[in-house]
Amino acid sequence: MTDMNGRLPRGGDAAAAARRKHAGVTRRSLLASAALLFTASGAGAGVVTKVLPWKPNEAYPVTPVVPGGYLFFTAQEAAIVDAFVERLIPTDDLGMGARDAGVTTFIDRQLTGPYGGHDWLYMQGPFSDKPLPSQGLQSPLTPRQQYRSGLAALEAYCKANFGGRGFVELKADEQDKLIGAMEKGEAQFQGFSSRMLFSAIYANTMEGYFADPIYGGNRDMVGWKLVGFPGTRYDFRDVMAKPNQAYTLPPVGLQGRSAWGGR
Amino acid sequence: MRRVVNGGWAQLRHALLLLPLLASGAAAEPDNYVEIARGKALATAGDCITCHTANGGAPFAGGLALQTPFGAIMTPNITPDNVTGIGSWSADDFARAMHEGRRPGGSYLYPAFPYPYYSKVTRADLDAIYAYLRTLAPVTNAVNRSTLPFPFSIRQSMLGWNRLFFTPGVFVPDPKRSDEYNRGAYLVEGLGHCGACHTPFNSFGAAKTDHYLEGNQIDNWTAPNITNDMHAGLGKWSVDDIAHYLKTGQTATTLASGPMKDVIENSTSKMPDADLRAIAVYLKERGAAGSSPPAPLSASDPRMQAGEAIFADTCSACHTSNGGGVEHIFPKLAGNAIATQDDPASLIRIVIAGGRAAATNERPTGPAMPSLGFRLNDAQVAAVVTYVRNSFGNAASPVTADTVKALRGRVTGAAD
Numbered sequence: 001m002t003d004m005n006g007r008l009p010r011g012g013d014a015a016a017a018a019r020r021k022h023a024g025v026t027r028r029s030l031l032a033s034a035a036l037l038f039t040a041s042g043a044g045a046g047v048v049t050k051v052l053p054w055k056p057n058e059a060y061p062v063t064p065v066v067p068g069g070y071l072f073f074t075a076q077e078a079a080i081v082d083a084f085v086e087r088l089i090p091t092d093d094l095g096m097g098a099r100d101a102g103v104t105t106f107i108d109r110q111l112t113g114p115y116g117g118h119d120w121l122y123m124q125g126p127f128s129d130k131p132l133p134s135q136g137l138q139s140p141l142t143p144r145q146q147y148r149s150g151l152a153a154l155e156a157y158c159k160a161n162f163g164g165r166g167f168v169e170l171k172a173d174e175q176d177k178l179i180g181a182m183e184k185g186e187a188q189f190q191g192f193s194s195r196m197l198f199s200a201i202y203a204n205t206m207e208g209y210f211a212d213p214i215y216g217g218n219r220d221m222v223g224w225k226l227v228g229f230p231g232t233r234y235d236f237r238d239v240m241a242k243p244n245q246a247y248t249l250p251p252v253g254l255q256g257r258s259a260w261g262g263r
Numbered sequence: 264m265r266r267v268v269n270g271g272w273a274q275l276r277h278a279l280l281l282l283p284l285l286a287s288g289a290a291a292e293p294d295n296y297v298e299i300a301r302g303k304a305l306a307t308a309g310d311c312i313t314c315h316t317a318n319g320g321a322p323f324a325g326g327l328a329l330q331t332p333f334g335a336i337m338t339p340n341i342t343p344d345n346v347t348g349i350g351s352w353s354a355d356d357f358a359r360a361m362h363e364g365r366r367p368g369g370s371y372l373y374p375a376f377p378y379p380y381y382s383k384v385t386r387a388d389l390d391a392i393y394a395y396l397r398t399l400a401p402v403t404n405a406v407n408r409s410t411l412p413f414p415f416s417i418r419q420s421m422l423g424w425n426r427l428f429f430t431p432g433v434f435v436p437d438p439k440r441s442d443e444y445n446r447g448a449y450l451v452e453g454l455g456h457c458g459a460c461h462t463p464f465n466s467f468g469a470a471k472t473d474h475y476l477e478g479n480q481i482d483n484w485t486a487p488n489i490t491n492d493m494h495a496g497l498g499k500w501s502v503d504d505i506a507h508y509l510k511t512g513q514t515a516t517t518l519a520s521g522p523m524k525d526v527i528e529n530s531t532s533k534m535p536d537a538d539l540r541a542i543a544v545y546l547k548e549r550g551a552a553g554s555s556p557p558a559p560l561s562a563s564d565p566r567m568q569a570g571e572a573i574f575a576d577t578c579s580a581c582h583t584s585n586g587g588g589v590e591h592i593f594p595k596l597a598g599n600a601i602a603t604q605d606d607p608a609s610l611i612r613i614v615i616a617g618g619r620a621a622a623t624n625e626r627p628t629g630p631a632m633p634s635l636g637f638r639l640n641d642a643q644v645a646a647v648v649t650y651v652r653n654s655f656g657n658a659a660s661p662v663t664a665d666t667v668k669a670l671r672g673r674v675t676g677a678a679d
Contacts, residue, residue, distance in 0.1 A: 052629075054619045054631040056616040056618075056634065057617065057634045058633075059633070059634045059635075059636070059637040234580050235579070254638070256573070256577075256639075256643070259569065260572055260646075261569040261643055
């Protein structure tokens, strides 16, 4: 079903839906929205002289993710993602793994936002069947569509190939073997690229485990502590001239750290 | 920029209209260019434009709401417009307003207009300012001059206020002091009206003359102690430091922000160096007064420990971990008098809302500090401010979360 690049064949339900949607963009509406863009940017134009603009209280803070419940995933999907990411970064003697660090919550909230719809990407094709490596993403499927269809395909594959058991019911070594087959594109899911699903979860797991805790994952900065990343610091003059000495400051997130006092 | 361009055209139009008059020799007044230029320089030293210009409004056309403890007062239009400005005022009318705080009809002006200071300005200087103001293009801008609530709306009550708190009289030089000192005194105590912000008020809004220039809180900013006090004042500043600060908006280790930014950009940066030096000499020589420094809080105090963590994570990248800052860009916090004023308002509000430094011809960058109010709660702001006030050799009273909460409410509401 997939080629070496793990791309989906054209013609799935989602792709058809996407094409129908694209057909709705008429020449007239495209010109109208282009005109609107010009008008909007023209109205905000200003000449900066002498000093850069500055306003008091100007800040663009992120709304912190509040853990608890899921906004995109069904309970069953969340359980599959929990089990999946726990195999990618398991809890072990180095500390908590991806599941306990909140990675499933991170992915859930990302899928709910603009990332989940690829809102910031050009998604109107044409999509190449044989893209050059430099041509990047070549699929009309948004991350939301990838997870919804991909997790369903994974579950169907497990039920069919593991005696009626779902992914969460597999033993750890069975899960590892299946994940490995998905990575290589060898697991043949019905109607979906196993490699595409693997790639999405793999990338999002690393993002969730190492992104700022404000986005729902990397609980207690566990990922940063694991690799020794100092967090949202941006000046190291105090330590630059001290090679081969330990860096002692603990990591800090956008919301600070416990030593700042209660929030 | 548009305002300036329009003003230029307006002046050109006036010049063209005047042309036939001049050509026919009908100009009755003597050539008073020197007088007008002198008046312009004096108006600059008095910084009339900052209060008498609304945000985005025409210069000198009034309409800025001055926030006082008694309510907002709208500054009047002082362009020579006959109806809405002071076009119908004579030189005597103008001098009376400046010297006595009275309008031509005799009604009272509020001392938000600092006539207790202007009373010291010589009549010759007032006439020059009057001559300059007459050259401005008249702007029609009616200002609501009755915004104070009852009972402060009764202007006649200023009669009693004046009896209690106003000592009229032109400046008298001290013959035992240098000419430079006396020039500085004349500027600071008179036209410069420095004490209007830098001297604490009593409950009637009058200057506490026994605490002259010892600092005050104005519009949620700290107007610091500018006596020669070593702890809270200018004791660590040289005459050159002060003159340089007034000219450029900064010393190597300090940047002006808040209302002083406007004062420097509109007024002192355009004043003659000799006058700035005279002001500095006066401030350094007239004496020191201020509260004695408390013992610094112990580094083991929980507020200090939280503050140290916040400072290391949030502030030290620019202000450096030892509070040394970076010259001309990031103010030095060690020994910074703003950090150790009794009143922590400026320190708190700059952390919450951010701040922008003055931009002058000599130092045009105008560095800015970002707002951190989104990131730090009231207790955390209190902790980091308390830490700054009690580290790097600084010592000042700790700041409570309640103080931060009250100020946050005031500085995050309306833009300023």
